[in-house]
Amino acid sequence: MDDRFIVFDEKSKEALLEIMNKSVDPEGFIIEKDNPTERVLTKEGEEIKLEEFAGVRKGSEVFIKNDLNSILELAETFE
Amino acid sequence: MGLKGVIKKIIAFLLPEESKRDDNREYSLSLCNENKVVEINHITNNIYNLNIDVTKLKQEEKEKLIEIYPEIRQNNGLILEQNKFNIFKEQREKNRNVPLLKFFKGKIKEEDYQALRMSVYIQRKFSNGEDIKPYLNDLYKKYGQRGYNINNLNGRGYFESFIKLNYTLLQSQERENEFLNFFDKFIMEQPITYFVNQMKSQEVMNEELLSKINKCKRYGIRKLSIHGMGKINKEKIDEFIKIIEDRSDIKIVSRIEIGVAVSLILEIALDT
Numbered sequence: 363m364d365d366r367f368i369v370f371d372e373k374s375k376e377a378l379l380e381i382m383n384k385s386v387d388p389e390g391f392i393i394e395k396d397n398p399t400e401r402v403l404t405k406e407g408e409e410i411k412l413e414e415f416a417g418v419r420k421g422s423e424v425f426i427k428n429d430l431n432s433i434l435e436l437a438e439t440f441e
Numbered sequence: 442m443g444l445k446g447v448i449k450k451i452i453a454f455l456l457p458e459e460s461k462r463d464d465n466r467e468y469s470l471s472l473c474n475e476n477k478v479v480e481i482n483h484i485t486n487n488i489y490n491l492n493i494d495v496t497k498l499k500q501e502e503k504e505k506l507i508e509i510y511p512e513i514r515q516n517n518g519l520i521l522e523q524n525k526f527n528i529f530k531e532q533r534e535k536n537r538n539v540p541l542l543k544f545f546k547g548k549i550k551e552e553d554y555q556a557l558r559m560s561v562y563i564q565r566k567f568s569n570g571e572d573i574k575p576y577l578n579d580l581y582k583k584y585g586q587r588g589y590n591i592n593n594l595n596g597r598g599y600f601e602s603f604i605k606l607n608y609t610l611l612q613s614q615e616r617e618n619e620f621l622n623f624f625d626k627f628i629m630e631q632p633i634t635y636f637v638n639q640m641k642s643q644e645v646m647n648e649e650l651l652s653k654i655n656k657c658k659r660y661g662i663r664k665l666s667i668h669g670m671g672k673i674n675k676e677k678i679d680e681f682i683k684i685i686e687d688r689s690d691i692k693i694v695s696r697i698e699i700g701v702a703v704s705l706i707l708e709i710a711l712d713t
Contacts, residue, residue, distance in 0.1 A: 366444060366519055367469070367519050367520075367521065367526065368444070368469075368470045368471065368472060368519070368520045368521075369471045369472070369473070369520075369521055369522070369523045369526045370471065370472035370473060370495075370520065370521075370522060370523065371472075371473040371474055371522065371523050372522065372524075373473075373474035373496060374472050374473055374474050374494070374495050374496055375522070376496075377472075377495040377496040377498070378472055378495055378520070380503075381495060381503055381506065381507060381513060382513065415522075416521060416522045416525045417519065417520045417521035417522055417525065417526075418519070418520050419519045419520075419521075426521070426525075428522065428525055429579055429582075429583065430528070430559055430562065430576055430579045430580070431555050431558070431559055431579070431583055433525050433528045433529050433532070434528075434532055434536075434555075434558050434559060434562060435555070435558075436519075436521075436529055437528075437529045437530075437532035437533045437536075437537060438532075438537060438558070440519060440529075440533075
């Protein structure tokens with residue numbers, strides 16, 4: 363596997379986000395742990411729920427949703 | 442520090458006995474829920490995977506992990522859910538340079554391009570005999586009927602032949618600016634095609650098709666292709682044949698059945 367990639371599974375999502383200093387608000391959206399009113403955004407500007415979270419790519423912090431289009435877009439544009 | 446260096450540091454911290462090993466092992470890193478907090482698995486040759494079950498890490502271990510690998514917070518690569526990683530990897534290896542996608546990139550609206558890209562993926566899954574329902578749901582959820590139409594048309598080769606050809610023709614006449622208008626109508630109104638939908642009754646389908654045939658006549662369209670997938674849709678097409686077979690203004694050019702797919706090509710006599 364390319365050494366830039368790290369994979370995780372569904373069960374590890376929350377623990378990984380915690381390591382990344384994120385948390386989940388009562389409505390299920392991923393938020394900044396240090397600033398709970400701030401929900402993280404995808405590059406399309408969409409807020410993202412824990413169940414939709416598929417990963418993070420390089421950049422400042424680019425959150426990726428788990429729908430097919432987001433993954434195909436990532437495959438096309440990831441350098 | 443690259444991920445390789447980081448992994449060796451993590452091993453030194455979490456599995457000190459392993460780090461004494463003096464060999465040429467190459468490691469990848471995963472963060473999956475397993476029986477052990479940390480585990481090294483042999484993949485192939487000198488390739489190994491270090492898995493850390495982050496759900497089982499103690500607070501001080503998490504802090505140490507962040508200390509060793511602060512980039513996990515900024516991320517200098519890609520952290521991706523395992524199942525999605527497989528799609529990502531497959532797409533990069535097999536679909537990234539599909540000529541059809543390269544051709545239409547920038548020529549159609551971005552949302553239509555995205556739907557087409559999903560369709561290329563779905564069609565490949567379909568030809569491999571895999572279950573495509575979840576992907577079709579995803580397509581419909583994001584792009585609605587337009588996305589479905591794009592997928593249907595792509596599945597029957599209309600992008601590769603008719604639509605691409607039309608663009609090339611318009612381009613040769615320096616009329617590319619008309620393409621988007623043509624494309625929009627072709628996708629939404631589907632003037633020369635009809636895709637049988639399992640959710641529509643035989644009566645509704647008959648009505649829609651007869652109305653479409655009338656429209657073809659009105660606009661001078663001589664050929665209509667009807668496509669269906671699966672046993673139920675095949676039966677609906679055959680029922681429709683019974684309605685039109687005696688009509689003198691409609692000629693059945695062909696009925697082609699390949700596997701679960703049926704195509705009926707009609708030639709329509711125009712009103713004089």
